[in-house]
Amino acid sequence: MNRNKVVRAELDQLMRESLLDNATHCRLSALYPLGHWDWRSLGRWFLIFGAVAAAAGAVISLRDVFVPSLWHLAVLLALVTGGMFITGWRLRKRSWPWSCRTAELLGGFALIGLSFVLGMIYSTGSGNWPALLLIDLVMLLVLSYALNNILLLTLSAVVFFSWFGGVTGYSSGWNAYWFGMNYPLRFLVASTFIALVGLLHLKAELGPLAAYRSFSKVWISFGLFLTEMALWLLSIFGNFAEIDGPLHEAGAGELAIFNLAWAALNLGLVLAGIRQSYRMLRGYGVTFFIIQAYTLFFTRISEHLGWLASLMIAGGSALGLALWLEKQRRERREDVPS
Known part of the structure; x- marks a missing residue:
């Protein structure tokens, strides 16, 4: 950076x-x-992507030449997990922070794989795979703070996303995930709680959590992303409260409530981002406000205009928006004193 x-x-x-x-x-x-252009930031992302891709390639190559038993695989993953965290510790001592975090991230991936292999070895036939993700989630959260690794915290967020959707589908018996319309309202409640935790974390970073100053961004960003996605689905389909019942036909009033709530959220994010100089909030608000406008256009208006007129309006508005944003960016650059 x-x-x-x-x-x-x-x-x-x-x-x-x-x-x-x-x-x-x-x-x-x-x-x-x-x-x-931020070449150092680009290099950091290439480091993370390269490490994950190389590890995935190594696993695929190993599988082609060697078919281990579950016990052999468990031992191998345990060694890889320990080896990655030891490598991270050594890189930390050499003051290579992002290489250290990347090695620990690979250790986190190996830890998830190890938990699933052990789950298959000691399986009781329940098929409760979300329980394994919950165990991984707890361990990764502890490691995130113990090692002060924001990449592990990001991985924890991904694991939570998989676990929450999985346990919702598992406990309901629907065997479907979130994008199968599996109770998006539950994600809305959970994501709101996560975003509030992020705000509390931001306040605590002034005191007892000062060592984890950037962690609040992950909490807030993850909570906002889930909130936006849940409201997006709810604004289109309404709330699916019944799994075994008939297809839920949301009324105009229900959809209006969710659309107004979504618009109010994005407007609030833009205002809060401007007032607090928090670009991430502005970015979320503006991005999903545009997504909402296009969603309403294609779900409520375009069918009455025909595909040709709809594409011309959508494409023209997108082009106009891009040109306006570019104009704003150039004006801000020209206003900055040299």
Whole structure:
């Protein structure tokens, strides 16, 4: 991450902590314009992607030449898990932070694989695979904070997504996941709670959780993503309250309530992001506000206009939006003093 981006992130954080007023924040931010391309950030993502891809390739190659028993596979995964965390510890001592976090991330993946192999070895025939993910979730959360690894926390969020959808489908007997319309309202409640935990985490980072200053972004971002996705589905189909009943035909009033709630959320995110200088909130609000507009257009209006007129309107509006955003970006760059 380049120096100006680091400084801008710190200024944004001070703004959210009410240590800078808006005028001072704007004046100081103008002194640190962002560059055209962040090569170091790109390299960090290539490091993570390369490590995960190389590990996946190694596993596939090993499977082609060697078919281990479950016990052999469990021992191998245990060795890989321990080896990755030991490698992370050594890289941490050498002050290679992102290489260290990436090695620990691979250890987290191996840990998930180990839990499932042990689950198959000691299976009682219940088929309760979400329970294994819950165990993984607890261990990964503990490791995330014990090792101060934001990548492991991100993996924990993915595991929670899989576990919550899985346990909902498993306990209901529907054997379907979230995108099978498996109670999106439950995800809305859970995601709201996660986002609130993220806000509390952000406040606690001023005191007892100061060592985990960036972790709140993962909590807040994950909670907002699930909230947005749940409201997206609810705004189209309404709330599926019955699994075994007939297809749920949501009324206009029900869909209007969910659409208004979704629009209010995105408007609130944009205003909060502007007021607190929190670009992530603005990004979520603007992005999903646009998604909502296009969703309403294609589900409620386009069928009355025909496919040709609908595509022309949708494409033209997208092109106009892109040009307007580019104009705004150029004007902001020109306003920054050299």
